[in-house]
Amino acid sequence: MWSWFGGGGQAKKDAPKNAILNLREQLDMLQKRERHLESQMAEQDTIARKNVATNKNIAKAALRRKKNHERSLEQTSAQIIQIEQQIYSIESANINHQTLQAMKNAGTAMKQIHKGMTIDKVDQTMDELREQHAINEEIVNAITSTSIGEPIDESDLVAELEDMEQEQIDERMLNTGNVPVGDRLGALPAAANGELKGKATAEEEDEEAELEKLRAEMM
Structure with missing residues (x-):
């Protein structure tokens, strides 16, 4: 009993288990007694039936013993029901206790996690994240929109293409032998x-x- 009032932590923890073990031992013993009484009743019933016509005194004594066994069997069955109810109650109470303890531990853990955390701090953190994201987007846009090097002059491209075209014409004329006089000079x-x-x-x-x-x- 001391363990239930704060003394002996391990003993208090093991108390439900020990109580259930003791109750199950008692239940096992009562169930064996129940089977034994049923066997005795069947035996006395057999004796009574065997002697009902030849020796009524023996038959009557057998029926009396059978009735006593029936009374004991009823008491034993009632005790079995009580023991089973006690086991169920202790198991249910122990489960409830463990569930409550687990919920209590979860609450403590959540308090520890949320320690120092407020809605204002969460909003501030989210604002900072959004701000940094916006800055990153601006940096990316600035990098991708800036061209590297000087812009290409289209007139230079046109002149270079004309030179290349003239070189091809001159090469074809030299290969065919039809070179203008001006070109030969x-x-x-x-x-x-x-x-x-x-x-x-x-x-x-x-x-x-x-x-x-x-x-x-x-x-």
Whole structure:
């Protein structure tokens, strides 16, 4: 009894289990007694039936013993019912106690988890998270919207394409042999062009000299 009033923690914890064990031992003993009484009743009934015609005193004594056994059997059956109810009550009470203790521990754990946590702090944390998310979105947008390097001039692209096209035309003409005169002259080295120009100037000077000579003879 002391364990139920705060003394002996382990004894208090084991009290329901020990009580159930004791009750089950008593229940087992009563059930054995019940079977024994039923056997005795059947035996006395057999004796009474056997001697009912030949020896009524023996038959009557057997019936008297059978009635006593019936009375004992009724008491034993009632005790069995009481024991079973006690076992059920203790088991139910122990389950309720353990359930309540588990709920109490859960409440303590939740208090520990929520210690120092308020609705205002939760709202503040959520606002900070939303703010940081917005900043991150702005950074991503800024990075993805900024082009790397100088913009490409479309006129440069057009000029480069024209040069490439002219090179292809020149190459085709050289391969077929249909090169324009201007192109052939343009393809000559600069020194050759100078020699041609020098020869033309010398010939013109000679012609002028011959014309001057003819005029003098005519005069």
